[in-house]
Amino acid sequence: MRWRVLIAFALIACAAFAALLWYNHRVKGEVQSQLYIPKRARITPEIELLRQYIRIDTTNPPGRELAGAQFLDGILKKNGIRAEIIESAPGRASIYARIRGRTPGEGLLLLHHIDVVPAPPQGWTRPPFAADIAFNQLWGRGSLDMKGIAIPQLEAFIDVARSGRTPERDIILLGVADEETGGKLGMQWLLEHRPDLFDGIRYVLNEGGITETRQERLTYFGVEIGTKMLVKVRLRAPTRERMQQVRIALEPFITPSDPDRVLPEVREFFHDIAPHRIQQRQYLEDVTRTIAADKFWLLERGYKELMQNVVWPGRVDSDRRGATMEVALFNLPDQDPDARIAWLRDVVSAHGATIEEVLAKNGPAPLTSLHTPLFHLIEREVHREYGDVTVGPEILAGWANDSRFLRAKG
Structure with missing residues (x-):
């Protein structure tokens, strides 16, 4: 009997050792797959052009895009293409150029x-x-x-212009x-003051x-088809204690336990x-089935938040008038931001707080359909x-x- 136990123990030990070897091999392979090994590469004219562009300091703030x-x-001028520089404020510049196609409408915008x-500099080597x-x-x-x-x-745009062939649609x-500070002097300003720039555009390629x-x-x-929309407000309460109560009241909405809705x-x-x-494969392949089986809680937080409106309260600051706190609402793409602000106002008013200022309001911006020619x-x-490769x-x-901003326009 004893020898059977010893044999069984030996077999288990061998199996465990084999499993350990397999695991180490797999981990080593995954680590090595992330190692960067420099390879020989040619510095092309396009890379040199990029280096010139990077050397132009367009830091925002303060925003110095004109250069x-x-x-x-x-x-563009060297290649015979006329462009327009548009300033929304001194030094705050955008640039626009268009190649006309044979057929109006359904145009393609190359946006950056x-x-x-x-x-x-202290954070850079x-x-x-x-x-x-x-x-x-x-x-x-x-x-x-x-x-x-x-x-x-830019290179693709120039190639089309120099080819001598008229494209089917406008480019x-x-x-x-x-863009880096919200777009008020960029895309938002252009849509409001120069809507003609966007005439006939159907598709956009952006970051x-x-x-x-x-x-x-x-x-x-x-391929990014959309994002959640941010609303940010500053709350005001008469005392720090009241604002702490508000923060506690908002905590359940930081990580809600249930989904709000699942967009197609x-x-x-x-x-x-x-x-x-x-x-996460078994939960993601059919998320409707996952929710029906009461397994929503097993999804990682990043996935859950794509089906939820969530709240991120900030720190409580005191001043002579009481206390303030900034709150970020990360809303589903098609969510009405005003409805969410009204919801927040109702929640905080029960604790004596008010919305002092709306700092940012985005959305709705419905997600882009995948079922398009582009x-x-x-x-x-x-x-x-x-x-x-899976696309x-x-x-x-x-x-x-x-x-x-463009998704909101359809």
């Missing part, structure tokens, strides 16, 4: 923002506006967000100011989307990414370039860009 707009205008967020190249990487503020997209858009190039890789192989090509595009997004999520074209081009939507819970 960036003039840089782009000079390149000229401004960049601040880059304090290289000067943020030097555009240095080291280890086969380009270092500079704006290289990703989003001058690195602007230059390919528009637009570089805007002030956004996420691509996923494993072992240097593209596995998911995510969100359901499609979860289904498309499910095969690429090991732990999305199918993107899908075909990705497959042609990268092979059998699907991407929806972000805590970040938005200028596309929200």
Whole structure:
């Protein structure tokens, strides 16, 4: 009997050792797949052009986009393309150019923002506006967000203009100011004061989307179709104690236990990414079934928030008049912001607080449909370039860009 126990123990130990070896091999492979190994690459004229653009400091605030707009205008002029620089305020400039197509309507807008967020030098190992190249990487503020997209858009626009062929539809190039601080002097200003710029536009290519890789192989090509919408307010209460009560009253809405609603595009997004999520796959592939089975709570927070309106109360600050607190409402894309503000007013009024000021109000901006000729074209081009890669939507819970203003216009 004893020898059987010893054999069984030995078999279990061998199985455990084999499992450990397999796990270590897998983890090592995943870690190695994320290692960056510089490879030889040619510094093309387009990269040099990007370096020149990055070296133009368009930090916002304070916002100095005019120099960036003039840089782009000079390149367009050299290629025989007339552009218009539009200033919403001194130094706050956007640039616009259009190639007319044979047929009006259904035009394509190539959109980017000229401004960049601040880059304090103490947080950088290289000067943020030097555009240095080291280890086969380009270092500079704006290289990703989003001058690195602007230059390919510019080059494509110039290629069409110089080809001598009239496109079927209009193609528009637009570089805007002030995206990084809300767009009041950029996209919002242009829509209000220069709506003619957007005549005949149906499709927009802008920043956004996420691509996923494993072992240097593209596995998911995510095309952003929308984001949640932000509303931010400042509350006022007569005392700090009252404001603390307000904060406690809002805490259940930071992480609600149930979904508000599931938008069709969100359901499609979860289904498309499910095969690429090991732990969450069974809950994402059919989120309607997950909710019906009372398993919503098993979803990771980021996924749950795409089906919820959530609240983020800030810190309580005291002053001579009592206390204040900023509150952020992250609303579903199609949510009426005024309805959410009214809801918040009712909640806080029960504790003696009021909404002192609405600091930001966005939305509604319904999600973009995947079932369009442009999305199918993107899908075909990705497959042609990268092979059998999943092309699907991407929806972000805590970040938005200028596309929200255009989605609101349809």
